[in-house]
Amino acid sequence: MSTPRPAEHRTLTVQAAGCVLWRRSPVTGELELCLVHRPKYDDWSWPKGKLKRGEDALAGALREVAEETGHTAVPAAELPSALYPANGRPKRVRYWAAEAVSGAFAPNDEVDRILWLRPEAARLRLTERRDAELVDALLSTLRPGQ
Numbered sequence: 001m002s003t004p005r006p007a008e009h010r011t012l013t014v015q016a017a018g019c020v021l022w023r024r025s026p027v028t029g030e031l032e033l034c035l036v037h038r039p040k041y042d043d044w045s046w047p048k049g050k051l052k053r054g055e056d057a058l059a060g061a062l063r064e065v066a067e068e069t070g071h072t073a074v075p076a077a078e079l080p081s082a083l084y085p086a087n088g089r090p091k092r093v094r095y096w097a098a099e100a101v102s103g104a105f106a107p108n109d110e111v112d113r114i115l116w117l118r119p120e121a122a123r124l125r126l127t128e129r130r131d132a133e134l135v136d137a138l139l140s141t142l143r144p145g146q
Contacts, residue, residue, distance in 0.1 A: 018048020071103030
């Protein structure tokens with residue numbers, strides 16, 4: 001019979017959530033996706049972050065969008081989750097498609113820049129390949145003409 005490991009030695013999965021944030025360009029009307037630049041990691045990714053204790057994943061995703069981009073968003077379909085190691089622990093990020101409806105970006109400690117890019121440009125700019133795969137997942141959820 002094995003002895004249970006103490007709680008501090010268990011590897012708990014870090015829970016996080018975010019959005020693939022999109023809008024129609026105010027100039028051309030074309031689809032644009034929002035990427036955030038995190039100076040701490042010098043990377044381009046989707047707005048996302050760790051959930052607070054007891055926080056609903058979708059509520060956390062929308063909170064992170066607001067904190068990191070300054071935009072409020074209307075969520076739609078849940079997209080594929082990502083599971084990967086982060087700082088020696090497994091991390092699961094749940095994502096939703098979300099349309100930006102209002103707001104304005106202001107640089108902060110976590111995010112110093114955002115970019116609104118067409119889908120192909122966003123796919124190329126994203127630092128992690130797993131993030132780029134979400135471009136197709138988003139596109140498959142949007143109806144023609146949306």
